[in-house]
Amino acid sequence: MQTFSFLKFFRSAVLCLLCSLAPAAFANSGGGSASASAGGAATAALEPFTVNLSSFDRYLQVSVTLQVAGPEVVDKIKAVMPMVRHNMIMLLSGKESSQIQSADGKHDLIEEIKERVNKVLETKEKNGVTDVFFVNFVIQ
Numbered sequence: 001m002q003t004f005s006f007l008k009f010f011r012s013a014v015l016c017l018l019c020s021l022a023p024a025a026f027a028n029s030g031g032g033s034a035s036a037s038a039g040g041a042a043t044a045a046l047e048p049f050t051v052n053l054s055s056f057d058r059y060l061q062v063s064v065t066l067q068v069a070g071p072e073v074v075d076k077i078k079a080v081m082p083m084v085r086h087n088m089i090m091l092l093s094g095k096e097s098s099q100i101q102s103a104d105g106k107h108d109l110i111e112e113i114k115e116r117v118n119k120v121l122e123t124k125e126k127n128g129v130t131d132v133f134f135v136n137f138v139i140q
Contacts (some may be wrong), residue, residue: 064133117129
């Protein structure tokens with residue numbers, strides 16, 4: 001009986017480990033990846049961010065996918081990826097955990113991300129980043 005529960009635990013542990021390693025295995029070195037979703041909208045997946053929050057007693061780990069107006073915007077994002085990542089890090093690290101824990105705080109953060117990235121792209125929302133999706137969002 002103990003052998004069966006150990007095997008069950010071991011199988012679960014291996015599955016969790018594989019699931020946690022999968023995003024790193026598929027991330028490319030260019031800072032993100034691009035694709036078109038089922039609805040036809042182009043997206044740009046940024047590599048995960050891990051930043052200290054402004055109080056320095058907590059940190060945020062977040063994975064973000066940007067929905068963009070078209071494939072040409074994805075190419076533009078790739079061309080200025082260091083500036084995009086810098087602006088994201090500055091924005092995220094300036095937040096307190098209390099500001100981004102609630103749903104309203106996350107919605108505000110989405111709007112700020114769109115604004116910041118579109119500013120880097122020197123474009124308006126309708127021609128640049130149209131939406132932001134949090135794929136992973138952990139505050140510790």
